Each structure stands twice: as C-alpha cells, then as structure tokens.
Amino acid sequence: MNRKYNNKNTLCALKKRINHKHCSLLPIVSPVFLMMVLTLNFGFFVNYQNTPLYVFAQTKETASNSSSSAPDNQLALSNLIKQGSPYYGKESAPITIIDFSDLQCPMCKRHVDNTEPQINSTYVQTGKVAYVFKHLPNRGFDSMPAALAAQCMNDQGKFWAFHSILYKNQGPIDSGWANSENLKKFALQVPGMDINQFNSCFEGKKYQGLVKSDVSLANSLGFTETPSFIIVNSDGSNPQKIEGPKPFPIFKTTIEKLGQ
Amino acid sequence: MANKQSLFKGLKDTIPLAFKIVYLSNPVLYIGISASVFAIFWAFFNIFDQLLFFSPILYFYIPDDAQIGFVITTMSAALLGIVVSMNVYVIRNAKIRLDKSLLSGSVLGIASSACASCSSIGFLIISTFGGAGIIATGFLTNYQIPLRLLSVGVLVWALYVVNNRSTKSCMVNQ
Numbered sequence: 001m002n003r004k005y006n007n008k009n010t011l012c013a014l015k016k017r018i019n020h021k022h023c024s025l026l027p028i029v030s031p032v033f034l035m036m037v038l039t040l041n042f043g044f045f046v047n048y049q050n051t052p053l054y055v056f057a058q059t060k061e062t063a064s065n066s067s068s069s070a071p072d073n074q075l076a077l078s079n080l081i082k083q084g085s086p087y088y089g090k091e092s093a094p095i096t097i098i099d100f101s102d103l104q105c106p107m108c109k110r111h112v113d114n115t116e117p118q119i120n121s122t123y124v125q126t127g128k129v130a131y132v133f134k135h136l137p138n139r140g141f142d143s144m145p146a147a148l149a150a151q152c153m154n155d156q157g158k159f160w161a162f163h164s165i166l167y168k169n170q171g172p173i174d175s176g177w178a179n180s181e182n183l184k185k186f187a188l189q190v191p192g193m194d195i196n197q198f199n200s201c202f203e204g205k206k207y208q209g210l211v212k213s214d215v216s217l218a219n220s221l222g223f224t225e226t227p228s229f230i231i232v233n234s235d236g237s238n239p240q241k242i243e244g245p246k247p248f249p250i251f252k253t254t255i256e257k258l259g260q
Numbered sequence: 261m262a263n264k265q266s267l268f269k270g271l272k273d274t275i276p277l278a279f280k281i282v283y284l285s286n287p288v289l290y291i292g293i294s295a296s297v298f299a300i301f302w303a304f305f306n307i308f309d310q311l312l313f314f315s316p317i318l319y320f321y322i323p324d325d326a327q328i329g330f331v332i333t334t335m336s337a338a339l340l341g342i343v344v345s346m347n348v349y350v351i352r353n354a355k356i357r358l359d360k361s362l363l364s365g366s367v368l369g370i371a372s373s374a375c376a377s378c379s380s381i382g383f384l385i386i387s388t389f390g391g392a393g394i395i396a397t398g399f400l401t402n403y404q405i406p407l408r409l410l411s412v413g414v415l416v417w418a419l420y421v422v423n424n425r426s427t428k429s430c431m432v433n434q
Contacts, residue, residue: 077336104403106325107310114323140398172402174394211338254316 005015049061049081076236080132082197082209086153089130090121094234095258097129097251099192100218101137102226103146103166104173107233111227111245112167118248124253130234135214145202147211150232151216160202231258278423282349290345298341305333332408339415346422353426 056222073079077096081087085098097119103110116131123129135151137143146166153162165186172179187198201207221230221241229242231254240254283290306312311326313319322330400407 109308110323110325113325140394154358173398175402246313247319248309249317249319250313257316 004035013151019248022147025124073236074232075239077130083213084154084207085132085134086151086154086163086197087130087132088160090127091122091235093124093128093130095123095129095255096132096232096234096236097255098132098134098230098232100134100214100223100226100228100230102135102137102139102143102144103150103163103207104137104170104178105139105226106170106173107225107245109167109170109179109225112163115245115248115251119251122248122252128259131253133159134218135211136218136223136228137211137215139226140174142174142176144208144211145180145183146178148205148207149187149198149202151189151207153193156197157195158190158193162187165189168194232253233258272425274427276326276428278346281426282346285349290349293345293348294341296341297344298337301337301340302334305337306330328405329408332412334403335412336408336415339412341421343415343418343422346419346426350422350425 075096075098076104077087077091077093080096080098081091099111099116101111119129119131124131135147137147150159150162150166155161166178169177169186176182183202184195184199187193187202188195218228220244221228223241223243226245227245229246229251230239231242231251232239238258240258302310307314309326309329311322311330312332401409
C-alpha cells in the first residue's frame with residue numbers, strides 16, 4: 001500500500017516530452033477559443049448599449065395606441081403619463097428614466113434593491129428625473145398576471161407600494177409565489193386599497209391591452225432582457241439605452257451625459 | 261474504510277506532486293496558461309452575471325444577491341485554469357496518453373460552468389424556444405447555485421483525473 005514517487009521517472013518523462021511538441025492541443029484550445037469568441041460577442045452586445053436609439057426608433061414601428069407617429073413623442077413624459085404608465089417624480093423633471101421590468105425577474109429585484117434607491121435620492125428627489133415603469137413580462141407564466149395586478153393597483157394610486165411588496169416577496173420564477181391567489185393577498189397588504197375594485201380590474205384583465213402595448217414598445221426598441229431602460233429628455237428626445245441591472249455609476253454617467 | 265483512508269492519503273501526495281510536476285516544468289508557460297484561462301473565464305462569468313461592465317465606464321461591483329454566485333464562479337474559473345494547464349501538460353507529454361475521461365471531464369466542466377452562468381441570456385432562450393424556453397430559463401435561474409456547485413464538482417473530478425494521469429507514470433510500488 002505504501003507508495004512513493006520515483007522523481008527520476010518524473011524528470012525522465014519531462015525530458016521526453018520535449019521531443020513531442022507537435023502533439024495536438026486542439027481538444028483543449030477549441031473550448032477555450034469558443035469561450036473567448038462568446039465573450040467577445042457578448043462584449044459587442046455590452047458595448048452596443050448606451051447608444052442613441054434614433055436608428056431603432058426610426059426604422060421600427062412602435063405598436064402603442066398613441067395617435068402620434070413620431071417615435072420620440074412615444075417616449076415623452078406627458079405621453080407616457082397619458083398612456084397610464086406608473087411614474088414618480090416631478091412632471092417638470094428635464095429627464096425621464098423609463099424602466100421596462102418583469103415583476104418576477106431576479107435581476108429586476110437587484111436593480112430595485114441596489115440602484116433604484118440611489119437614482120431616487122440623487123435625481124428624482126432633487127427634481128432632475130422622473131421615473132416611469134413599463135411592463136415587460138417575459139420571464140415566466142406568472143409574469144403577466146403580476147403585471148396586470150400591478151397595473152390595477154395603479155388605478156388606486158398604489159402601484160409603487162404594490163411593486164415594493166412584490167419585489168420584497170419575490171420567489172423563484174413560476175414557483176407559485178406570484179399566482180393569482182397570492183397576488184390578491186399581496187394587494188390586501190397595501191393600506192387603503194379597495195379590494196373589490198382591484199378584483200374587478202384584475203379578473204377582467206382590464207389592462208391586458210396596455211401591458212401588451214408596453215411589450216410591443218419594448219420589442220420595437222430592441223430590448224431583449226429585463227430590466228431594460230431608456231433615459232430620455234422629457235420631450236422624448238435623445239434617448240439612451242441601458243440593458244440589464246447596471247450599477248448606479250453607469251446611470252449617473254448616462255444621465256449626466258444627457259444633461260450636458 | 262481502509263481503502264478510503266489510503267485514497268485520501270494517496271491524494272494528499274498526488275495533488276501537490278502533480279502541481280509541482282506541471283508548474284515547475286515550465287512555470288512561465290503553465291502559470292501563464294492558468295492565469296489567462298482564469299482571467300478569461302472570470303471576466304466571462306462576471307459579464308454574464310452583470311457584475312463587470314466595460315461600457316460606458318469600466319465598473320465592477322458585487323451586490324448582496326450575487327455574493328454566493330460570485331464566490332462559486334471564481335472557484336470555477338480558478339479550477340478551469342488549473343485543469344486546462346494540466347491537460348496541456350498531459351497532451352504535450354507523449355509518455356502519458358490522453359484518454360476520454362480526462363477530456364470529457366474538462367469539456368463538461370467548461371460547458372457546465374458556462375451553462376450555469378447563462379441564465380441572464382434567458383430572453384434569447386425564451387424567444388427561440390417559446391414556452392419550453394420559459395421553463396428552461398426558469399430552471400436555469402431558479403437552480404443557478406446548485407448548477408454552479410455541480411459544475412465545481414465536475415471540475416474537481418476533472419482535476420482528480422488529470423492529477424492521476426500526470427503522476428501515474430511516476431508511481432512505483434515498494
């Protein structure tokens with residue numbers, strides 16, 4: 001059982017390998033190369049972010065119900081409010097952040113827990129930015145009911161309270177935490193809400209059209225993940241795109257660039 | 261029980277010896293390969309996990325929800341660096357032939373590590389596979405940590421195999 005190692009043999013093996021330099025490295029090099037290519041490709045997508053959206057906006061038709069055909073107007077704060085999108089901040093804020101999120105998405109929770117409070121305290125509370133929510137329920141089967149329920153809460157001015165409760169109680173995707181029964185229970189936790197009005201709105205799927213138009217808008221803007229953001233001037237001009245739960249310094253850089 | 265003890269005792273000797281054989285044979289080459297593979301995969305995993313950003317500014321952060329995942333992916337990247345450089349050593353050493361278990365361990369380790377990190381590209385999967393994609397991406401997201409631990413386990417196994425292969429010819433029974 002006792003084993004020892006013959007170091008002479010080891011050294012011999014080391015010397016002999018010098019004579020076999022031409023052995024194929026393909027099996028090792030190819031997966032590493034593949035990963036490098038994937039990384040570089042992903043780097044391309046990362047670098048593609050924060051680019052002006054004129055090209056997207058001009059070439060792709062938005063599916064919103066708004067009568068305006070000018071894409072920039074779709075993103076104007078006044079139009080977003082008219083469409084019924086939940087928002088907070090002053091209507092006179094010079095810059096608007098439009099947040100496309102899924103209430104089931106863990107990366108959206110990361111944004112809500114880490115970055116949004118910093119945006120709120122630095123820019124929204126100081127009147128520089130208005131923050132608008134758009135629905136992009138694409139992560140699971142319970143995402144659409146969650147979006148409909150949240151939009152129904154907006155009828156009673158309780159969207160942000162409900163939004164906060166949902167993210168605090170977020171569980172694994174489609175595990176049942178956001179099924180219809182639980183959504184009604186979460187709604188009851190919001191003080192001062194009218195449950196009958198909520199049930200009527202939620203069960204009647206009152207805002208299905210609005211949520212679908214939000215999804216179409218997101219698709220027309222080329223968003224492929226949640227959360228995704230557009231930062232625009234209040235008139236909808238000069239849109240800048242951010243995809244993913246980017247940290248606050250990236251938002252800060254983009255907002256300050258826009259404000260110049 | 262005695263077999264297990266001898267196995268662990270054997271590993272205790274084998275692993276440091278394998279490291280010495282590989283890294284001391286050509287420190288610049290093999291440490292270089294390990295460092296490069298580690299750096300590439302560390303960056304790859306952290307970009308996919310939305311922790312490392314290059315545009316518009318270079319920025320790296322670790323939010324609370326990402327701490328465990330970050331530790332596991334860093335371990336995976338380090339193991340990948342070691343396993344790849346040891347594989348390169350074994351391939352270059354003609355005395356020791358490469359076998360399927362060694363290669364499959366390494367490739368499976370790389371693939372599972374990469375796969376466990378791909379939940380953030382879920383939309384791509386959903387848009388490609390529809391309802392099945394929703395289920396697949398939900399699974400990848402919900403079981404991200406266990407999948408990553410599994411990938412670390414596969415890499416440890418690959419390391420064990422490559423250690424054995426790189427020291428096998430050196431062992432003599434007394």
